[in-house]
Amino acid sequence: MRSRRAVVHRLPASGPDDVSGVETLFDGGLDPKSVVAVLGKTEGNGCVNDFTRGFAARVFGDLFERRGAGEVAVVMSGGTEGALSPHWTVFAREDVDDAPTGALAVGIARTADLPPEQLGRRGQIEMVAEGVGRAMADAGVTGAEDVHFVQVKCPLLTAARVEDAARRGVTTATGDTLKSMGLSRGASALGVAVALGEVDVDHIDDEDVCSGFDMFSGRASASAGVELDGHEIIVLGMSEAWSGPLTIDHAVMRDAIDVASVREARERMGDGALVAALAKAEADPSGQVRGRRHVMLDDSDISSTRHARAFVGGALAGLFGETEIYVSGGAEHQGPPGGGPVAIILDRSRS
Template sequence: MASRRAVVRRVPASGPDDVSGVEALFEEGLDPASVVAVLGKTEGNGCVNDFTRGYATRRFEDLFARHGAGGAAIVMSGGTEGALSPHWTVFAREEVDDEPEGALAIGVARTAAVAAEALGRREHAEMVADGVRRAMADAGVTDAADVHFVQVKCPLLTMARTEAAEARGATTATRDTLKSMGLSRGASALGVAVALGEIEFDRLADDDVCGDYGLFSSCASASSGVELLDNEIVVLGMSAAWSGPLAIDHAVMRDAIDVRSVAAVRERMGPGALVAALAKAEADPSGLVRGRRHTMLDDSDIASTRHARAFVGGALAGLFGETEIYVSGGAEHQGPPGGGPVAIILDRSGS
């Protein structure tokens, strides 16, 4: 019986322009047309002016074009603070003759462009919710309980976009470009929560975005950037219709040092080699971590998202013994305040 099989490869990067490792995978036999997504960690600042994301995206677009392929979701997350290592995680899927046995499933979708006045608001969340449902269908995942990680690459507001909206009589959720990143991530995460049945869309209001942090998704990961205007969505889950050695599960860290929750999931998954670890991180908005004051929100020199990536990245690196970890900063509505989801992909064959 035919089935689909996921292929996941993690490749180090010497810089945001270094796609040589992925090209080597193509030369070794990975079909470029089979690649449906690339998640990357680049060494920029992860803020509005982090152009390493756009640079890396363009390099991958050129790489796929040279090989006559295209259409893959290219999700670049800036910021490799601390000892996090810049790298790419390549997701591909193949049609095989193997008997379905239950394995990692991958689905992708894109939305229409987000109008500047919709960004960070209820309308934005609705767009993402629809996209997540389509990505689940693309993966063949019918039960939301089988979804373990949803990556959304979402846009942000520049002054040019804000002024264009105002010129046509519209009002944006904010005029602060950095704040727009958080609003975009927050609306995207709430869209994931709606699609997975974690919250009801009818009860969602514009003011809930980065307003009511009691609303969140346990599977959402959102990264905003200047390099796109729409939302790119990658759903990772388990499906009985897929085959192969790869499996995924996830934990929800309740705060930035809750590695015990992650370790428990890793133990529950049983033996296997780590293929990828995908995580969210944020500075707890209360200003405290387990009752102790942190200063990440008071630092005027370094954005709190950069502190959080280094902090959580270090904690997870110690747990996994690995620095090539996809840690995305800014976890608005992505897990409980100060915490965030962590997905683990294992190769159950041990290779």
């Protein structure tokens, strides 16, 4: 009996153009055509002008074209503040002659380009929800309860994109390019929530994006960037049709220091070596963490997303004993306000 098996490699990066580790994997026998997704943490500022994301995505695109890979979802998240380590997480899948046992499943989807006037509005929510459904089907995950993490790379607004909308006689949700990142992340997260049945799309208005924070997904991770106009979507879950030693579970941090919830999820998973930890982080919009004032939102020199990545990254690094953690800043509608989802992938064959 045949099944699918997921293969995940986490590799250090000396810079946004360092794909030597992936080259070594290919030279060692990993079939480039088996690779379906790459999650990367690059050492840029994670803001509108973070060109390390586009640089890394271009380098990976060139690598995959040169090596004859197929369609690969390349998601680059800028910002490795504090002691977070730049790295790549490569997801591959292969057909094997093993009986299905239930294991990590990986699926991808790509949407059409998003018209700038739809960013941060219902149009984006519906586009992402439809894309998540296709990524679930690609993974062979049939139930929303089996999905543990959905990574969306979404676009942002540039001055040129805002001007394009104005020339066509339509308005954008904002003219502020930095604010557009949050709106895009928020709408994308709500799209995930709709796809997974966490929120009813009929209950969402345009004004709820980055406002109605009682609506959120406990499994969405969205990262905005200038390097694309549509959405790259990666679904990670469990499927009985897959085999292999990899397993995934998730927790939802209720605030930036809620490592207890993550520890509980890790203990629930039992024995196994950490393959990857994927997390969201944001400065609590209330200006407080457990009743104590924070000043992340008042810093005019450093974006609050950079503070949050460093803070949550440090907390999780202490828990896992590992600095190669994928921490993405800006968690609008991704977990409760000030908190965020965390996914853990283990290899049950190693300890």
